[in-house]
Amino acid sequence: MGKVICAGLGPGDPDLLSVKSDRTIRGARHLAFFRKKGRAGQARSIVKDMLREDVIEYPMEYPVTTELQFDSPEYRQLMVDFYAEWADTLADLAQREEVVVLCEGDPFFYGSFMHLHTRLQGRAEVEVLPAIPGMVGCWNALDTPFTWGDDVVTILMGTLPEGELVDHMTRADALVVMKTGRNLPRVKRALAQAGRLNDAWLVEKGTMPGERIAKLAETDENDCPYFALVLVHGQGRRPEAEG
Template sequence: MGKVICAGLGPGDPDLISVKSDRTIRGARHLAYFRKKGRPGQARTIVRDMLRDDVIEYPMEYPVTTELHFDSDAYKQLMIDFYAEWADKLDALAQDHEVVVLCEGDPFFYGSFMHLHTRLQGRAEVEVLPAIPGMVGCWNALDMPFTWGDDVLSVLMGTLPDADLIEHMGRADALVIMKTGRNLPRVRAALAQTGRLDDAWLVEKGTMPQQRIAKLADVADDDCPYFAIVLVHGQGRRPEADG
């Protein structure tokens, strides 16, 4: 069997890539990465100064973005076919070569590579190189401790139904809300209903040169990319000297 290595890229700053992933990417002769059609791809942009001159690239272009609802049967079938096609391509390529697949954040934390990982089991050897999740880079960009003592942290998707958002927000101490974008009005409303809006921050492109930090209450509903992250800090138990 051949070998496919998925290299986690971390939150976006190339200096935060692990030593092992850095070494693997710099040595890669065959390199695959996800991207939207017509875009260079965030993963490819992060590693642009790290690649060898003779690298052979395999852009894995998503078949859809926002044209279809993510929960529709048509969307699901397109994505199933997309991942099946690329699992076949990587499997065939890895019979003769080591293939490095780039993945933003940590590959096993909501990463697209998970869908290829499951399809490659028993076909090719697969190695996954862990990385700092994007949310960690974002909360460090705020320069404040994110959880204290017994704080409960919940990671939510902005695509969740309103009732689920409200339920989880009401129970958790610290919040990370991903996949915001056009879901921002619903996320904002749920935070307001649970009394958390005034404590919420939005971080876009955390740790990258284009990083933007803003209080969520000051951000317009149409001014939020899909991959921006909303954060609410925990305020739990801490030593008395810390306040």
Template sequence: MGRIICAGLGPGAQDLMSLRSARAIGNARQIAYFRKPGRKGMARMIVEGMLHPEAAEHAMEYPVTTELPFASPEYRALLADFYDLWADRLAALAAAQDVVVLCEGDPFFYGSFMHLHARLQDRVPIEIIPGITGMSGCWTATGLPVTWGDDVLTVLPATLPEAELARRLADSDAAVIMKIGRNLPRLRAALSRAGRLEDAWLCIKGTMEGQRVLPLTEAGPEECPYFATVILHGNGRRPMREVRS
């Protein structure tokens, strides 16, 4: 029996991928990755030119993304069937040889592979190769430290209700907000309620070709895809020289 190896790809730039992930991808004969129907897929684009010439590719196409509310029974049922199907397919492939599943960022940080991982336990050996998270690539792109001293960092999905976003943003020194896209108006309102709108930076395609970093107040709705990231920097304790008169 082979293994299922989930390779964390890092924040997007190919040369920010770990050596372990690069080796696993280059040696694999079975490669699987998530994508929207009709799209090449971000994970597949990141590994362009890295695959073995004999590698067979398996595109796992989501049956639904933002067409239905996340909390709706239909959305949950469609996604559950999708993950069940691909868990079975990957387990069957791994009966003969290793299968490498690509995952942007780190597989255990909001990664779709987590849903397969839960379904594959005790069925096939699994190896997880961690990766640099997309958010660390984004805050590095701003050119400023995200936390200082005792700053508390909060990571939030913009899919939360406005009041919940505002409460958590007001209680945190530094924050990363993910999954933005059509949730931008609610996020702007929450940042304004928390008194943090002027502090927010938007990073699009962090570490990748076409990277853009700008104050959120200067960004239009059309400039904010789902996988953009908003950064609020902390301003906590740091050693400073005493000024003597």
């Protein structure tokens, strides 16, 4: 019997992998990873210098869905079929071999592997190796404490309707917005309505080569990087400064 091991990759810098994930990836004989068609895959790029020469790779290519709305029945069915097919493949392989699945960030924190994890229960032994979430790498890239005292961290998806974004942003202390990309103009408008735009930062490829940090208010309306987060720092209770 083999098993499926999901190795969390953390925010993107290979040096920020856990010791266990590093060791597991370097020893992997079978390696699966998500990617868009025609792309190398972000996860695969992170570990490119760590793989053994005889590794057998399984690129799990997302179906082309850019022409479909993410909440449409057609999109949902394509994704259901995609995860079901790969769960079948991994479950079969795990009867004989140990297969490592790569997942950016932490696998159980909005990671794509969660959809495979639920489908593999009772079909294969599964182990998940935790990791630093991507947002932690991004707010450390800003070199400023992200939360103070009683601050509450609110994590939002840029896919939410604009009105819901405004409502959450208005009430938030520290704020993280994920799934930006083509949703960034909506996120930017919502932050402006909530009075938070001037405090917002855009961090693209945090901890990775090509890292970019910019004030969101100063970015072009058409500048919508996919691999980016929006961050607004909390300003909560803190000790009085000495002197």
